[in-house]
Amino acid sequence: MTTANKAIGIFDSGMGGLTVMRALTKHLPQENFLYLGDTARLPYGTKSADTVRRYAIQCGEALIARDVKMVVIACNTASVALAAVQQALAPVPVIGVIEPGAEAAIMAAGDGPIAVIATEGTVKGGAYRTAIRAQGANMPILQQPCPLFVPMAEEGLIDGPIAEAIARRYLEPVLASVPAPSCLLLGCTHYPALKDVIARVTGPGIKLVDSAETTANAVASLLGEMNLQTPPKGTGTRRFLATDAPDRFARVGEIFLGEPIDPGSVELVDLQ
């Protein structure tokens, strides 16, 4: 098989990264995709940087062992380990969600403040702050962890009065800051599932940046630069690996992928 015909590997701690796969399959339908959800060890968001780095390298190695041409870390928490994963998987190119998201937020914000919502781990690690500053941008940056958003999304509690009350609880302190943020960065791949209720709480004055979308654009650019695109003929294959509970992966994954997942297409794998 030529390198261009190989699959693009994607991994996440669980199902949230399927929002990135959804954006990728929309932009690049002809590509083959292999998605790995490390469901036996999710969530990564409350784990230490050392543990997350170790798990991320194991996920990347499992995809390389299945002969992918590129690895996408579709998980904000694990993207903090991007440099270590790139080093471990070289020469296969690796893309995370942080840099594309930071770049898009800078564009959207103009000179106004950027608000980042993410898991506890991502907020504590300050990865978006670091990436925004690394691109030379000096606007104020607000950060807000939203720990309930992941289990809410996985339960399908993505709209209605309870979802809105919880979104208000997290977002109102951020929205009340002076000057108000011009842009809200969804810094967790689960959060696009809650985009409608988040947009209702923020109102129309604040731009939402979805790191799933921005990462898909970055992958498309890199494939082009490296001349690794699959020739455009029809729709590629979509395969799934999970480290635990493939049935639950298929059922809950549908919320994030936006289309049904055949439980038979999800293979159980052991990374340890």
Added chain:
Amino acid sequence: MTTANKAIGIFDSGMGGLTVMRALTKHLPQENFLYLGDTARLPYGTKSADTVRRYAIQCGEALIARDVKMVVIACNTASVALAAVQQALAPVPVIGVIEPGAEAAIMAAGDGPIAVIATEGTVKGGAYRTAIRAQGANMPILQQPCPLFVPMAEEGLIDGPIAEAIARRYLEPVLASVPAPSCLLLGCTHYPALKDVIARVTGPGIKLVDSAETTANAVASLLGEMNLQTPPKGTGTRRFLATDAPDRFARVGEIFLGEPIDPGSVELVDLQ
């Protein structure tokens, strides 16, 4: 050291089992306790039975390696693996939370229906139903998973209008069943943190059974039967092990233990 002076080992996927330790230290203050939270791999509630069994045996072995006289599985999900853990750790006695909880629920229910609230994994495995039937009780059994209760408790969102709205969402369908349940069993060690809001939703007609309390009673009885009690002189030691993020363990653990945890008393351990 005589066996009686050794510590009682307790483990859970994370911090929730500290509600069991809280009940144990109240009933048996003179005992020494060693608590292990498998925070690197939490939660167990969404993982498969095979994975949970493997993790539970590793936790038990880590406690045995530190010379405990008894092991308490302070986790409803992992208690499903009780027989396998007992076999792996023999001759050290092992107690889970399921049987004591089931027994107390039967006593509380009379002939009325029992409602069990628990994680997705515990409900799906039907462990309480099996344990209640194994004791020859034939009342109707209702089961309701409450997936948001664990992250709510860990965030300290344990009272107020949002907590109550979520509790109503889970409990009202159960309370509306005919005949109404006479008893509600808190089938997850995190849930006692939400006891007040749960009691407000159920109203005074329904007895709440807290498996942390009932397990503490079972441990006290077994220590007596086996003549393993520490002589009553002063207060025993309390030590903690965590497989990840000991700082977070200490901070969040306080909600469940009901008293401060010195971060210096939490040792980081690797089970793999």
